Amino acid sequence: MKKTTLNIAMAGLIASTLFSTGCATIFGKSNYDIAINSNPAGATLSIVDRDGKEVYKGTTPATVNLKSSAGYMSKAEYRLKFDLEGHEQKIVTLTSKLNGWYFGNILLGGLIGMLIIDPASGAMYQMPAVSVDETLNKKSTAQLTELKIVDINSLSKSDVSKLQKID
Numbered sequence: 001m002k003k004t005t006l007n008i009a010m011a012g013l014i015a016s017t018l019f020s021t022g023c024a025t026i027f028g029k030s031n032y033d034i035a036i037n038s039n040p041a042g043a044t045l046s047i048v049d050r051d052g053k054e055v056y057k058g059t060t061p062a063t064v065n066l067k068s069s070a071g072y073m074s075k076a077e078y079r080l081k082f083d084l085e086g087h088e089q090k091i092v093t094l095t096s097k098l099n100g101w102y103f104g105n106i107l108l109g110g111l112i113g114m115l116i117i118d119p120a121s122g123a124m125y126q127m128p129a130v131s132v133d134e135t136l137n138k139k140s141t142a143q144l145t146e147l148k149i150v151d152i153n154s155l156s157k158s159d160v161s162k163l164q165k166i167d
Contacts, residue, residue: 030068032127034094036080037061039135043084050077068096068125075125080132087136094132096125 036045038060047056047064056064060082070076075096082090152160 030121030123030125031065032068032130033063033065034127034129035061035063035131037131037133038082038084039133040084040087043082043087043136046081046083048079048081066094066127068099068123068127073124076127080134082134082136084136087138090134090136092132092134094127094129097128099124099126 038045041060043060045056045058045060045062046054047066049055050070055066055078056062066076066078068076075098077093077095080092080094082092152163155163
């Protein structure tokens with residue numbers, strides 16, 4: 001009889017643990033280390049979240065810890081801005097995506113995991129990449145020139161006097 005009571009208690013403990021947690025929270029995470037590189041290295045890196053708040057400022061290469069969620073049931077989105085003298089500015093958007101483990105709540109976590117725990121912990125979403133590698137393009141230094149063809153009869157007398165004959 002003691003063995004049966006113990007088995008029921010153990011089964012109850014396991015069931016309550018499974019139904020009071022979220023799958024994405026157990027098997028996933030809500031913060032990700034993202035390695036950010038630029039070619040050439042040494043670019044000024046500025047990361048702004050979806051609310052316009054700067055969450056990081058430094059130089060490349062860098063490893064930055066970013067949240068995958070921007071709040072309850074809201075995925076994170078970041079704008080990464082690369083600046084390097086002599087190169088064109090580059091802006092890259094990094095947006096989190098739905099974590100596949102979130103759907104494990106259908107089998108294990110139930111509604112509590114699906115509607116409360118995973119969305120509140122931020123593990124409902126995951127970052128799509130563990131690294132960002134960007135090549136910065138050099139600014140063009142060539143000056144554009146314009147070729148304009150006109151009829152000599154459309155020029156003023158002073159412009160005609162400035163013309164030079166080419167042999």
